Amino acid sequence: MSPINFNGLDTNVHGPIRLGILTALQMDGALDFTTLKKRLETADGSLNLHLGRLEENGYITSSKAFVGLRPKTTYRMAPAGRKALTAYLKAMRQLLDVLEGGKAEVD
Numbered sequence: 728m729s730p731i732n733f734n735g736l737d738t739n740v741h742g743p744i745r746l747g748i749l750t751a752l753q754m755d756g757a758l759d760f761t762t763l764k765k766r767l768e769t770a771d772g773s774l775n776l777h778l779g780r781l782e783e784n785g786y787i788t789s790s791k792a793f794v795g796l797r798p799k800t801t802y803r804m805a806p807a808g809r810k811a812l813t814a815y816l817k818a819m820r821q822l823l824d825v826l827e828g829g830k831a832e833v834d
Contacts, residue, residue, distance in 0.1 A: 739784045740815040744769055744777045749812045752787060752804040760800045778802060786811055 740746055747767045751758055758766075764774050781787045786808030791800050804812075 736818055737811050737815050739780060739786065740811050742777075744773060745781060746815075748774075748777060748781060748802070749786065749804065749808055752802060753809065753812055757801050757803045760802070763802065781808065784811075 740749060744767060748763060751763060751766055760774070760778075763778075764771065767774065778787065778789070782789060782802075784807070785805055787802050788805050789800050789802050791798060793799065
């Protein structure tokens with residue numbers, strides 16, 4: 728059996744809030760800040776921090792607009808984010824296969 732390489736996991740994806748953001752955007756398309764906050768049940772500051780990190784790494788994009796007098800920020804998955812999420816899920820699937828006694832080899 729090959730050793731399991733945890734160093735290959737993307738730390739920009741790994742974590743419940745970031746993984747939740749990317750998963751929500753992958754499944755539902757563009758979402759605004761308020762919707763993400765409610766879906767992930769997290770505080771404004773925490774969500775903002777994680778959204779900023781994902782945007783800095785090119786995994787998501789944002790667009791700002793005003794609805795009436797209120798600002799509204801909408802987030803979308805970028806191609807790099809799709810690729811990172813796919814790679815992360817593949818690594819986790821391989822790990823699960825090994826843990827469950829499957830025959831998959833871990834890269």
